[in-house]
Amino acid sequence: MKRKLRPTTRKSFVTYAIVTAAFIFVEILVSSGSASNMFKGLLVPFCVYSIAAVSLNLTVGILGELSLGQAGFMCIGAYSSAIFSCAVKDTITSPWVRFPIAMLLGGLVAAVFGILIGIPVLRLRGDYLAIVTLAFGEIIKNVLAALFIGSDSKGLHFSLTSQGDLGLEPDGKMIINGALGISGTPKDSTFEIGFVVLMLTLIVLYNFINSRTGRAVMSIRDNRIAAESIGLNITKYKLITFGLTAFLGGVAGSLFSHNLAVLQASKFDYNLSILILVFVVLGGIGSIRGSVIAAVVLTYLPEVLRSINNYRMLIYSIVLIVMMIFTSNATIRGFFAANLAKLKGIVSKDKTAVKEGN
């Protein structure tokens, strides 16, 4: 390589390489028959949670605003894409056409909600976003759990009370059945598609962060008053960022809903929002790569530990604490960075240490 890569570019390339390597490794495991069914069942969720976590990290780590409603955006994406796929599955039979449109739609609908929430809230200073997104997530979940949609020759029917209320013709079919959710969504999600979408998400995020817009967003995070003094339009940049987080959250939800035989709104509760926030915090706030690693490790761990049920929560908690120490304690991070640099020096004689965490 003739030109030296900028540290930010190098960081993104390392992440792409790690994710691709992990993907290839898993593909080999699966095709050689050494992967358990439990593990295979986790492959799409790995991608879903990674996408949800990195996109939340954009708002939490890069913009510096707390959002407690990532599950709400996933829920909107999951539902809107599933409704779309159910409605068109007889007309558009190829999943290669149907699924990308469904994901795009899921993302766009979620982004619209994100921007509608953001317009009033992101103008305010303080932690209002946390409060409003928390309420938003719960409201979305409860409204969708009470929603009935059916279709027949007269078109779509809606109700918020009961299935009978829809007045469907005898040959009409249910799309959303209240708290029972959506069944019959085509199972279009695969690990391969999940990997591609995750890679695209990572590329979008890294490109965004390393662009004029991302720089402006991080400037606002670091010092709002100084950002205003150089003429940066605070509200605009916050809205773009939050909208992108909602969009990608919606895409994650779409991937999720096309992986399940039955989709229920109750899955997208407050606990899921917090879980994703935990991935972000433990992976290191602002570290895209960390979010992916934390999402995968912390999705995998509880499942592996099922066999030793008695010690499960104990081990899970220890891992949480260790990760927290790794990622949030500057002294320890510095210690490992220094030793890693030494190791690298021995291996490649490259003395320049890469500094992670911005």
Place this chain on the structure above:
Amino acid sequence: MALLEVKKLGISFGGLRAVDEFSISIEKGELYGLIGPNGAGKTTIFNLLTGVYKPTDGTITLDGVNLTGKSTIEINKAGIARTFQNIRLFSNLSVIDNVKAGLSNNYRYSAATGIFRLPKYFKVEKEMNEKAMELLKVFDLDKEAELPASGLPYGKQRKLEIARALATEPKLLLLDEPAAGMNPNETAELMNTIRQVRDDFDMTVLLIEHDMSLVSGICERLSVLNFGQLLRQGKTAEVLSDPEVITAYLGE
């Protein structure tokens, strides 16, 4: 017509009249000093000029455009940029990215262009990098371009703030105690840099400073503030030899 025309500017915080009837007129290309004892209201005037505080009285006009009551963002776009007494860098960004943040409004491409890395992204980023390096060179910061801003020594952080402000291509540059925390050598060097900025960028500078060697060394005219009120205004040498000014600084 003067570049900056301020008439009878005033603001109160509760019962405290922090600035009262402050008027000033600065010509294009001037190096103008604003001095006064601690708590006199100097920084408050900068905050009024840049829209951080809204004045209760008076008007601010820059190059014939009325800026009274405008937001900080609008005022920067109209041509006033500043530095801060308590340094406010984007501490997690690299040195060059701090300057490039300042270039944001003059070197534009959309968020989508950045995300999809369209050709315009590479073109504009290249121009930004060149412009940013050019500015960093003026302040002798080009070798530290890739360091995090928070890793710079104090004096260099102050210089980086000036570079970032200049990146917005202002007509008027406000410097709040640019030499604070610098040793005499650094201060002497800074004086040269400020002069160079004025000459090379055709800049008009209004600066607050306690270091009298800097003030008397580079400012052509001065305003002296005391308890929020103008004490004296005029040519530097005359103002500094005024007995009233001397007592305001030494007496009390």
